[in-house]
Amino acid sequence: MQTTYLKNVSTLTLNVDKCIGCGMCVVVCPHNVFALQEKKATVLDLDRCMECGACQTNCVAEAIYVKKGVGCAAGIILGVVKGTEPTCGCSGGGCC
Amino acid sequence: MSIIKTSSTLSLSDRLGSIKVRWGIGRTIYMKEPGLYALGEPDENSPVIVTANYKLTFDIVRSKLVGFNLYILVLDTKGVNVWCAAGKGTFGTDELITRLKATHLSEVVAHRTLILPQLGAVGVAAHEIKKQTGFKVVFGPVRAEDLSTFLINEMNATPEMRQVRFPLRDRFVLIPVELVGFVLPTLLLALFLTGLSIFHHNGLYFDAHEAKIILRNTVLAYVGGVAITPICLPWIPFRSFSAKGALVGIVLVMLISAIMTPWLLIMTAISSFIAMNFTGSSTYTSLSGVQKEMRLAVPLQLAALVMGIVWFMALRLIG
Structure with missing residues (x-):
């Protein structure tokens, strides 16, 4: 079962010209968003992206941009209340 | 430099601790001391697994590594699991570097390889670790249960091991915390509606039968949002969670034959919000x-709740 969320919302962008084809994004992505084709990364399905930011953090070529954040309604509400960026308020569990 | 002994066996108190934390009891203090742990009888060539100091995480990791001799490097994530901590940056590049120095790991092992959970990649930049410490970061499987296979297969993770899923079992274990988290607001709303229900067109009086219906309906909508929607998540139409919850709310309203009542709006709003x-x-x-x-x-939920309450009041004041 492949669970996908809303369509066309992810802020993920890949600059293919900068990509050196190391394949790290393919390894770290928890939702199989990337693949390596002809020694370059390519986005297989943008709608699977959850904006966790693992690919950006581990892209040595800085070819990936994504506005990283928590996909959490409670975190967004907390952010609005506190006047900060959406933050995850929970301390453990599977939550966040 | 001190290495703490640990084992793959979970004690009764470890198991009770997991249950408590799943139910949201004392979860803020469920931490393990950060540092270097020895599982079994590791030597200088043994693998090093890096994890968070949320005790539930640490216990799952060690319990899945029965029979292995290795080191577990526990980062200080303030008692938060790997994925959340990586998002916050506490399971991050800086903390890993600090912990490597504090434990003098480079003097404990002869190799220069660290195995990190894949979800830690959100916070740890492998190339930075390599540059600053000389250690090579290998991202292992997402789930601790795949660690042993990963180690046996010479640190190769299958595509299956690299993907996050959300199966019924995973959704199920998250329900208790949700149940506990929303119980008070739900009961307060029921109490508020009960307070309003004493107003009638012919005076003020408390109707116990009506109070029971209010409690039942509010709790039913709460169960819809807190349990039914999460359990049935992939099978409910719509991609948006609030729409899924609203649909569950409407179905529940139909089940109690209250479709042409204020409960249509109130229950749908509650279920959708939760x-x-x-x-x-x-x-x-x-x-x-x-x-x-x-x-x-959010505007729709608020509007539905307010209109539902207005309808609820109008019915009793007009008579």
């Missing part, structure tokens, strides 16, 4: 997506 909050527990929602969903859903 279900929307499950986005935080799910493993596949993005910030941009949840923001988009909320821009539409």
Whole structure:
């Protein structure tokens, strides 16, 4: 079962010209968003992206941009209340 | 430099601790001391597994490594699991570097390889670790249960091991925390509605039968958002969680034959709002997506609740 969320919302962008084809994004992505084709990364399905930011953090070529954040309604509400960026308020569990 | 002994066996208190934490009891203090742990009888060539100091995480990792001799490097994530901590940056590049120095790991092992959980990649830049410490970061499987296979297969993770899923079992274990988290607001709303229900067109009086219906309906909508929607998540139409929750709310209203009553609006709003909050527990929602969903859903939920309450009052004041 492949669970996908809303369509066309992810802020993920890949600059293919900068990509050196190391394949790290393919390894770290928890939702199989990337693949390596002809020694370059390519986005297989943008709608699977959850904006966790693992690919950006581990892209040595800085070819990936994504506005990283928590996909959490409670975190967004907390952010609005506190006047900060959406933050995850929970301390453990599977939550966040 | 001190290495702490540990084992793959979970004690009764470890097991009770897991149950408590799943139910949201004392969860803020469920931590393990950060540092270097020896599982079995590791030597200088043994693998090093890096994890968070949320005790539930640490216990799952060690219990899945029965019979292995290795080191577990526990980072100080303030008692938060790997994925959340990586998002916050506490399971991050800086903390890993600090912990490597504090434990003098480079003097304990002869090799220069660290095995990190894949979800730690959100916070740890492998190339930075290599550059600053000389250690090579290998991202292992997402789930601790695949660690032993990963180690046996010479540190190769199958595509299956690299993907986050959200199966029924995973959704199920998250329900208790949701149940506990929303019980008070739900009961307060029921109490508020009960307070309003004493107003009638022919005076003020308390109707116990009506109070029971209020409690039942509110709790039913709560169960819809807190349990039914999460359990049935992939089978309910719509992608947005608030829409899924609203649909469950409407079905529940139909089941109690209250479709032409204020409960249609009130129960749908409750179920939708609580279900929307499950986005935080799910493993596949993005910030941009949840923001988009909320821009539409929150005003609708508020409007439905307010209109439902107005309807509820109008019925009794007009008579």
